[in-house]
Every structure is written in structure tokens, then in C-alpha cells.
Amino acid sequence: GLGMDFGQRKAKAEKMFGLMDVFLKNDSVSLQKDILDHVEYTVARSRFSFDDFEAYQALSHSIRDRLIERWHDTHLYVKKQDPKRVYFLSLEFLMGRSMTNSVINLGIRDQYADALNQLGFEFEVLAEQEGDAALGNGGLARLSACLMDSLATLDYPAWGYGLRYQYGLFRQIILDGFQLEQPDYWLNFGNPWEIERVHVSYSVKFYGTVEEEDLDGERTKVWIPGETVEAVAYDNPIPGYGTRSALNLRLWAAKPSDKYDMESYNTGDYINAIMNRQKAETISNVLYPDDRSYQGKELRLKQQYFFVSASLQDIIRRFKDNHQNFDELPDKVALQINDTHPALAIVELMRMLLDEEHLDWNRAFEITCKIFSFTTHTVEPGGLEKVPVDLLGHLLPRHLQIIYEINYKFMEELKKIIGQDYDRLSRMSIIEEGAVKNVRVANLSIVCSHTVNGVSKVHLQLLKERVFKDFCELWPQKFHYKTNGVTQRRWVVVSNPNLCSLISKWLGTESWIRNVDLLGGLRQYATDPDLQREWKMAKKVNKLRLAEYIETLSGVKVSLDAMFDVQVKRIHEYKRQLLNILGVIHRFDCIKNMSASDKGKVVPRVCIIGGKAAPGYDIAKKIIKLCHAVADKINNDADVGDLLKLVFIPDYNVSVAELVIPGSDLSQHISTAGHEASGTGSMKFLMNGCLLLATADGSTVEIMEEVGAENMFIFGAKLDEIPALREKGASLKAPLQFARVVRMVRDGYFGFEDYFKSLCDTLEEEKDFYLLGYDFTSYLEAQAAADRAFVDQEKWTQMSILSTAGAGKFSSDRTIEEYAKHTWGIEPCKCPF
Numbered sequence: 038g039l040g041m042d043f044g045q046r047k048a049k050a051e052k053m054f055g056l057m058d059v060f061l062k063n064d065s066v067s068l069q070k071d072i073l074d075h076v077e078y079t080v081a082r083s084r085f086s087f088d089d090f091e092a093y094q095a096l097s098h099s100i101r102d103r104l105i106e107r108w109h110d111t112h113l114y115v116k117k118q119d120p121k122r123v124y125f126l127s128l129e130f131l132m133g134r135s136m137t138n139s140v141i142n143l144g145i146r147d148q149y150a151d152a153l154n155q156l157g158f159e160f161e162v163l164a165e166q167e168g169d170a171a172l173g174n175g176g177l178a179r180l181s182a183c184l185m186d187s188l189a190t191l192d193y194p195a196w197g198y199g200l201r202y203q204y205g206l207f208r209q210i211i212l213d214g215f216q217l218e219q220p221d222y223w224l225n226f227g228n229p230w231e232i233e234r235v236h237v238s239y240s241v242k243f244y245g246t247v248e249e250e251d252l253d254g255e256r257t258k259v260w261i262p263g264e265t266v267e268a269v270a271y272d273n274p275i276p277g278y279g280t281r282s283a284l285n286l287r288l289w290a291a292k293p294s295d296k297y298d299m300e301s302y303n304t305g306d307y308i309n310a311i312m313n314r315q316k317a318e319t320i321s322n323v324l325y326p327d328d329r330s331y332q333g334k335e336l337r338l339k340q341q342y343f344f345v346s347a348s349l350q351d352i353i354r355r356f357k358d359n360h361q362n363f364d365e366l367p368d369k370v371a372l373q374i375n376d377t378h379p380a381l382a383i384v385e386l387m388r389m390l391l392d393e394e395h396l397d398w399n400r401a402f403e404i405t406c407k408i409f410s411f412t413t414h415t416v417e418p419g420g421l422e423k424v425p426v427d428l429l430g431h432l433l434p435r436h437l438q439i440i441y442e443i444n445y446k447f448m449e450e451l452k453k454i455i456g457q458d459y460d461r462l463s464r465m466s467i468i469e470e471g472a473v474k475n476v477r478v479a480n481l482s483i484v485c486s487h488t489v490n491g492v493s494k495v496h497l498q499l500l501k502e503r504v505f506k507d508f509c510e511l512w513p514q515k516f517h518y519k520t521n522g523v524t525q526r527r528w529v530v531v532s533n534p535n536l537c538s539l540i541s542k543w544l545g546t547e548s549w550i551r552n553v554d555l556l557g558g559l560r561q562y563a564t565d566p567d568l569q570r571e572w573k574m575a576k577k578v579n580k581l582r583l584a585e586y587i588e589t590l591s592g593v594k595v596s597l598d599a600m601f602d603v604q605v606k607r608i609h610e611y612k613r614q615l616l617n618i619l620g621v622i623h624r625f626d627c628i629k630n631m632s633a634s635d636k637g638k639v640v641p642r643v644c645i646i647g648g649k650a651a652p653g654y655d656i657a658k659k660i661i662k663l664c665h666a667v668a669d670k671i672n673n674d675a676d677v678g679d680l681l682k683l684v685f686i687p688d689y690n691v692s693v694a695e696l697v698i699p700g701s702d703l704s705q706h707i708s709t710a711g712h713e714a715s716g717t718g719s720m721k722f723l724m725n726g727c728l729l730l731a732t733a734d735g736s737t738v739e740i741m742e743e744v745g746a747e748n749m750f751i752f753g754a755k756l757d758e759i760p761a762l763r764e765k766g767a768s769l770k771a772p773l774q775f776a777r778v779v780r781m782v783r784d785g786y787f788g789f790e791d792y793f794k795s796l797c798d799t800l801e802e803e804k805d806f807y808l809l810g811y812d813f814t815s816y817l818e819a820q821a822a823a824d825r826a827f828v829d830q831e832k833w834t835q836m837s838i839l840s841t842a843g844a845g846k847f848s849s850d851r852t853i854e855e856y857a858k859h860t861w862g863i864e865p866c867k868c869p870f
């Protein structure tokens with residue numbers, strides 16, 4: 038519209054509006070037309086001949102159009118209102134599939150299902166064509182996705198920011214029982230759920246030197262970078278449920294920069310110059326698959342800064358559209374950092390305010406501290422992220438200066454408060470001294486945030502006693518917890534339609550989908566025989582679906598009358614999948630030694646384990662192999678038959694979870710107390726009416742408060758007993774049953790004795806850090822209690838209904854309300870049309 042006067046622009050706008058329908062139509066005929074148009078014009082296939090995948094593509098583009106509509110409206114409205122916004126910064130988002138979630142949140146699932154039927158397709162079949170967006174590792178990343186869903190549903194003015202990895206989390210292949218990693222090149226077939234914004238791009242700088250320059254008589258630091266890379270935005274609309282709001286998740290991709298390396302073209306080595314350009318793209322190439330371990334890799338640090346720098350440029354540009362005075366920044370912007378991974382945002386904001394906006398130090402620092410809030414997901418002091426000073430100084434020389442300055446001022450202040458307590462000063466310093474100097478990213482995050490949140494009640498307790506003891510004593514009012522939650526839209530409405538309609542029928546409303554506390558209304562019907570019958574039927578249907586999946590994957594036929602006992606999550610020693618497997622071996626051993634009449638009393642079990650091991654995590658990989666070795670033995674044993682099966686579900690991810698969770702009777706959350714910061718899988722199972730067999734760790738402590746320990750199977754050493762137990766070490770005699778099952782593995786009963794040796798060694802009495810031996814007896818007792826409860830199906834179903842009824846607190850809607858009120862200070866901003 039450049040060069041046009043006001044009258045011309047107005048006339049043009051009117052003409053354009055005249056050509057546009059106000060909103061896309063959602064009746065069956067319009068949807069059919071729309072899908073076929075996309076077949077022809079977007080997918081470029083004939084409307085008389087296209088396969089399921091092409092139908093999926095056309096369908097997704099039709100849905101995308103409707104997402105974009107709402108996303109535009111939300112965007113324009115929020116821009117006009119200009120409220121305080123929260124920016125959720127995370128290096129990981131585990132979104133899974135988008136299609137079913139989108140149509141449900143848009144409220145047009147039935148219309149689409151109908152339109153597709155008319156065209157001879159089935160919605161569910163097409164939905165299965167979609168691959169997962171797996172831009173994250175585990176719980177932390179799925180939490181980000183659930184929080185985005187709640188932010189959108191509750192109409193909060195929010196943005197998500199992250200990285201658009203070309204390779205998501207590796208795919209897990211099992212070969213002869215061993216895990217193999219395969220690349221997840223997920224963008225291969227295009228991604229209809231993102232919108233490429235070639236014109237939204239920023240330069241991100243690396244390396245180089247810092248020089249001092251005179252600016253209006255003042256000395257300023259100028260960073261002369263050595264490398265520049267372009268960050269290009271890819272926008273992913275996040276629709277809310279029961280609202281027209283759709284938020285934006287903006288993911289950055291790295292592209293070579295044209296602006297700064299023109300000289301290389303003049304050296305004559307054209308081919309090499311092009312090759313060098315390609316290197317830029319490696320920054321956003323691949324997600325690091327190491328859940329909870331930090332390696333001080335340059336590429337990882339580059340990823341972190343790349344994402345942070347692009348996001349902050351975007352955020353500050355948006356602020357400057359309407360504001361000149363940076364003192365207003367904390368009234369308009371809340372920056373949430375998801376663990377320490379995006380913590381360089383703090384330093385980058387300081388750098389922008391100091392070097393680019395020329396604020397003085399104190400003002401810049403005050404503004405920064407008012408903006409940032411930090412959520413930690415860590416329980417182990419040793420698990421905290423550290424970055425070698427040399428690495429940081431090399432990659433981001435100006436940022437290292439700023440970190441030193443922040444630390445210097447912090448140390449000076451601290452000395453005034455705590456005096457010359459050098460041990461404490463050095464523990465709290467942002468810089469760790471030693472053979473290799475490190476930046477303690479958590480300390481930086483705490484010092485520069487107004488609020489530090491843990492992810493469950495016990496997690497906060499651990500922060501106070503252990504992880505951030507010194508800081509909690511210094512600033513007790515800074516530390517809080519917001520118990521994690523999961524979205525009932527994805528974890529019930531999308532993944533368990535049977536249960537969803539059952540709940541709505543008995544509550545007489547669908548309002549629980551937005552107001553999850555209403556689930557409590559199920560309590561009064563927990564013993565109602567009609568509800569019980571329908572509840573069991575819904576579970577049966579889901580178990581059937583899961584049983585078919587298991588049979589296709591592994592060839593193992595499982596009985597629907599058996600209890601489906603599930604543990605699915607990343608493989609970690611502290612999560613104790615090994616305890617589960619040893620329990621299975623014990624059960625097997627018991628059955629083998631039973632009389633025929635006793636066998637008649639055994640409650641049949643299908644034990645299901647799934648999860649990925651980090652590629653370099655040797656012990657975790659051995660646990661996977663052990664599971665397969667034991668399964669081989671048990672599943673082919675004629676004495677055992679249907680009484681016991683063990684199944685490993687490969688490549689556990691969000692879409693597999695959507696199938697597995699609704700189909701399970703019992704689920705295990707059995708980490709050694711004090712090791713799981715929260716755990717969110719348990720919440721998904723709870724909502725789906727699965728009973729929990731769990732230790733009192735992380736969020737299970739709060740689940741006990743909500744559903745009552747009598748409706749769960751709780752076992753194991755308590756948090757406050759653990760230190761003394763570890764102290765005792767070797768003198769803790771593991772029970773004979775434990776020694777026996779470990780012996781079986783050691784002696785090669787399941788083969789591969791050399792390979793399993795180091796795994797068995799971790800269970801030796803003096804080395805059993807995670808207390809599997811100590812907890813074994815109470816674990817078996819809890820399992821026996823579960824068996825007894827399962828025999829009484831009325832009782833079991835009642836417990837199952839009460840589990841769902843008590844799940845309300847664990848909705849991410851509640852989590853988001855708490856963050857909005859207590860941490861971010863934001864209000865909903867709902868589009869009135």
C-alpha cells in the first residue's frame with residue numbers, strides 16, 4: 038500500500054473485505070468442498086484419485102485455514118489491547134500430533150468426521166497418518182505443550198518461543214532386544230501445522246571481540262561479532278478449547294546470513310563459500326537427546342543463545358511498537374524461563390538494555406529482575422547446568438563480561454548481608470572456581486529472577502533443604518512451587534473419547550473440559566452399578582485397542598481379563614524400571630513354583646514397559662535389554678501362559694501414550710523418594726481412571742492428598758528416611774527374594790550374563806544407591822494389594838472412578854491460573870467475537 042493516499046487505501050481495503058467471507062463455513066458441504074479444493078490446489082492431486090496420506094494433507098490444510106483465521110483475530114485483538122504478555126521460553130516442546138487436538142479445540146470435530154464420511158474417509162484413519170512433533174525429551178517438554186494448551190484455553194495473552202529442530206527426538210528401534218536410535222527427520226513430508234514467516238527474521242551474532250568506543254562522550258562496549266546467522270520464524274497456532282483464541286508458538290530455524298559475509302565470495306572460492314553457509318543451519322539441526330545431563334557442548338550453547346537472542350529481539354521490537362520508555366517493560370512483558378536452558382535470555386536482555394538502548398546498569402538490572410521468573414525441574418545439586426567460562430567467553434565475549442559484572446555486584450551485596458563466610462560466598466557465586474571455571478546457570482537465574490518456582494510441593498521442600506539451600510535462606514520470599522498439571526483436552530478428550538462422553542453424560546455437562554474441578558461430581562456415583570458397568574466397558578474397549586496394538590508390534594497375544602500394569606517414561610535408574618522388571622521376575626518365579634490349585638488364584642497380569650534411553654546412557658540401555666530378555670523367557674513359558682506377560686512397547690512418544698494410557702488398569706510411578714521433581718505421567722493415568730502404584734515422591738504426594746492413599750498402592754522408603762538408609766549402606770540386608778531374582782539375572786537364567794553383569798553390580802548392597810533392595814519387600818506387598826483389589830472388580834472400579842474424580846487439581850489449567858496470578862501478573866484477554 039506504499040504510495041497510496043488514505044482514500045485509496047480505504048477503497049482498497051473495502052474491496053478486499055468485500056471479496057472475503059467473514060469466517061470460513063463449517064457445515065458439512067463447505068468442509069467437503071474445502072477438503073477437495075486442497076486435494077486439487079494444495080496437494081496437487083486429482084479429486085478422483087488420492088490416497089489416505091494425501092487426504093490427510095488436504096484435511097490438515099483445511100483445518101489449518103480455520104486455525105489461521107482465529108490466530109489472526111487473536112493476534113490483532115491482543116495487539117490492539119496491548120496487555121501485559123507472558124513469553125514462555127523453552128528449548129523443548131513435545132507437541133505430538135496436531136490434527137485431532139485442533140478440530141476438538143476448534144469445536145468442529147463432528148462436522149469434519151461427517152464431511153469425511155460423505156467423501157468415503159474416516160477421520161480416525163486419516164489422523165493416524167500424522168507423525169509426532171517430538172521437539173523435546175520427556176516430562177519437561179510435554180509440560181511446555183500442556184501449558185500452551187491451557188494458556189490458549191484460558192485466553193491469556195501469551196507466546197511460546199522455542200527452536201525448530203529439523204531432527205526431533207530419535208526414534209527408538211529395538212533389534213534383538215537392544216535399543217537403536219534412528220534419526221527423526223520429521224519435516225520430510227512437509228508440516229502443515231506451521232506457517233513459515235520468511236520476513237520475520239533476525240540476525241544472531243557469535244564469537245568475536247568486545248571493544249570500547251566513545252559514544253557522546255561516554256565509553257560504551259561494542260561487540261564485534263565473528264559470525265552471524267539468521268533466525269527465521271516458524272509460527273505454530275495453538276487453539277484454545279471453547280474460545281476463539283489461538284496463541285502462537287514461534288519456533289526459530291537457523292539460516293545462513295546474507296548480510297555480513299559477502300567478502301568470502303570475492304576470494305574466488307565460490308564452492309567453499311557456499312559450503313560454509315550451510316554450516317549456519319546446523320544450529321537448529323538436532324535436539325539433544327540427553328534428558329537431564331549437561332555436557333558443556335559448544336553447539337548446545339549456540340542453540341541456547343540463538344533461540345534466546347532471536348526471541349528477545351522479537352519481544353523488544355513488539356514492545357517498541359507502542360512504547361519508548363523501558364521502565365514500562367515490566368508492565369508489558371513477563372519472561373518465563375523453563376529450567377536454566379534459556380537463562381542466557383537474562384544476560385541478553387541486559388546486553389540489549391545496556392549496549393543498544395544505553396540504559397545505565399542499575400536501571401537495566403532492576404528492569405531485568407522484574408521481568409524474569411524461573412522454574413527449576415531439578416532435584417540433584419549435581420544435575421544443575423554449568424557452562425565452562427572459556428567456552429562462554431569464546432562464543433559470547435560480551436555476555437561473559439556482563440555475567441562477571443552481575444556476579445561482582447551480587448557478591449558485594451552478599452558480603453554486606455552474610456559477612457565473610459567464604460564457603461557460603463563461594464557456593465553462591467555465579468562463577469564456580471576450580472580447575473575448570475564454570476558459570477553456574479542456576480545461580481545466575483536465581484539472582485536475576487523475581488520468582489523461582491519448583492514443580493511440586495515436595496520439590497520446593499527439596500529446593501529449600503538441598504538444591505538451593507543458601508539462596509532459600511537468603512531470599513525465602515522468592516521461592517514458591519506451582520504443582521505441574523496436564524491438559525485434560527489432550528489426555529482425556531482427544532485420547533479417550535469413550536471415557537470423555539461417559540463423564541459428560543454422568544455429570545450432565547461438558548463443562549469439565551474447561552472447568553476440571555467438576556470431575557469431583559463423579560464421586561457421588563462411584564458405587565452406582567450403572568456407572569460402574571459403563572466405566573468398565575469403556576476401559577475394556579480401550580484395553581482391546583491396546584491389546585491389538587501390542588499384538589501387531591510384538592506378536593504377543595494378551596488376555597483382556599488380565600490386569601494391564603504399565604510403566605512408560607524415559608528410562609532412568611532413579612525411576613527404577615529395574616525394580617519393576619525384578620518384580621516381574623519374582624512373579625514369574627512364584628508361578629513356576631506353584632501348585633496347580635494355587636495357580637488358579639493368580640490374578641493374570643500384562644506388564645507393559647516403554648521408554649527411551651539416552652543414547653549414551655549405558656545402564657539405561659541394559660535395562661531395556663533385560664526387559665526383552667525376561668520377556669522372551671516368560672512369554673514363551675507354557676507353565677505361565679496367560680498368567681503373566683511382559684511386553685516392551687518400542688518408541689514411546691506422545692501418540693503412543695495416547696493409546697497406552699487409556700488402556701491401562703494400573704500404572705507405576707516408583708522413583709526412589711526425593712528423585713522425581715514432579716512427574717506428570719501419573720496425572721495422565723489418574724485422569725483416565727488408572728490406579729497408581731507409587732512411592733511418595735514428587736507429585737504423587739499431592740495425588741495422595743486428593744484421591745486418598747486408600748485408593749492407591751503406596752510403598753517404599755519415605756523421603757526423610759532415605760539419608761539414614763544410604764548411610765547404612767552395606768549393612769542394609771536386601772531380602773532373600775531380592776537376592777534370588779538378582780542371582781537369576783547374574784547366573785544367566787535370561788542369557789547375556791556378561792552383558793548384564795554391570796547392571797547387577799549396581800544392585801550390590803553397598804552400591805544400591807536407589808535402594809531397590811531395601812524397597813523390594815514393600816514393593817511386592819503393594820503389588821499383592823493391587824492383585825487383591827483387582828479380584829474385587831466392584832471395589833476396583835470404584836477406586837478407578839475416584840481416581841478420575843480426584844484428578845481435578847492436576848489439570849494444567851490450575852497450574853496456569855497460579856502462574857498467571859502469582860508469578861506473571863497477567864489477565865485474560867479474550868476476543869469478544
Ligand code: B1H
Pocket residue numbers: 174175176177178180325326327328329330331376414415492521713714715716717735
Ligand atoms: C525434568 C529435565 C530436563 N527435569 C535437562 N529436568 C534436559 C533436564 O535436555 N536437557 O538438557 C531435559 C530435561 N526434565 C523433568 O521435568 C522432571 O524430571 C520431572 O519430574 C518433571 O515432571 C518434569 C516437568 O516438570
